[in-house]
Amino acid sequence: MNDKSTWEFGTRQVVYGAIGAALYGVLSWVTNIFPLPAAGNITFRPAVAVLIFFGVAYGPWVGLLAGFIGNTLGDALSGWGFYWHWSLGSGIMGLVAGLVMTQISDFRAKDQIIKAAIYGLVGIIAGMLFASLMEKVVGGIDIKTALIGYFVPATIGNVVVVGILLPVLMIAFAAVASRRGR
């Protein structure tokens, strides 16, 4: 049951993709409505830490589904509408983070947490870069606005959240997983 091949897409991926999406949706809805105060237009979305965690723990398909569906649900719940490029950007964040899955065996080990965080960081940059550049195409803004107005603040906010919460999530998960004897 614990087949750790990266691109497998079976029952496990379906279930955790859905759970990740629902968690991401609910959490981003809460923070869309009650934003954490921040400087400028940086937004801190704790939901992103959960998304990266699901990617790291369950692989790229789960990250992609959780990010894409979750962001769509969160936006729809808060009445934003459907911004497919931001949803796909979130999906990319989860997918890239998920590529590290097979390399993580001990969620408590410091070096593996750092490795997961690095994949998360790359994922955030890739996902947010994609969404910001698409904003240029969809929203008709210029490249400077896309990078300074969207990419930089979104990336900084997400990196901070993941940096703080991902290690906590991974350590907590190690405890849960060992109790279940996995």
Next chain:
Amino acid sequence: MLVAWKYRPRNTFIQRLDPRTRLIFLFCVIFGVSIPEIWDYRIVLPLFLVSLTLYLMARIAWKDVKRVWTYILILVVFIVGLNALLSARGGPSSVTNIVSPVIFTVPLKIPFTQLGWDIPVTVSKIWFSFNQMFRMLTMTLLAIPIPYTIDPNIYGTAFRQMGASDKVSFTMDLAFRFLPTFARDFSITMDAQRARGYELESMEGGIFSRIRRLAPLIIPVVMQSTVTGEEVIDAMDLRAFGTNRRTWLKDLKYAPRDYLILGLGIFIFVGCCVLRWGFGVGGYFVPDFFTNLFL
């Protein structure tokens, strides 16, 4: 703090529609407005009225949606509206490129210094912020009734019959079903932690410690969900999920009323594209009557 929505069977035109029809219609309107970038009030306003009519036809009791609407109106008016007014964010560049009379300036300065900006509020920005609010409400009016009026049991079937694979449909189905559950879990966890003296709203410490303080709320819910996941996987494996093509309990069929609404949706989408790209109508401009109000 969190609201779990409730679906109720109602005998309305909207609820007799096929869920696929409603999702496709929603996407037609969203794509119709956003892909060709419609900012013309002569198109936005009629679409708003169509959405409003459909929303009212759903006959959702006001007490059910009161909280949702409160949040959304705060969001739309204060966050989106004010943002649009000050920075014209989220709009086409023509909002700030158009020569437009300045009504007043908002000084955004660090107190007692000259550091900061004087932000000019132009007629164009005021008009844009109205447009932006109505555009958002047009889409919101269609999206809000969905959880209240589509039976949670048919999301999976709806996506399956729109051509998604069994696995993807089931993911959507499960995600929709878990959403209110997790919303409830968060609010229970919040109450439980508060009873132990946890203060989420406390303003102490910087942003980093505030984010760290979210851990007692997030960790229990996420960890519980991973355990729930294992149980759901066991249950699905016992039913041989993924071994073969699945049959679904409900079968959806389009009725004439669905073709009517689908036709309207396609008309809106194609109409917006043709007007914008074919005739050059639908872009952003400030109508004279609005400018004249301020002169």
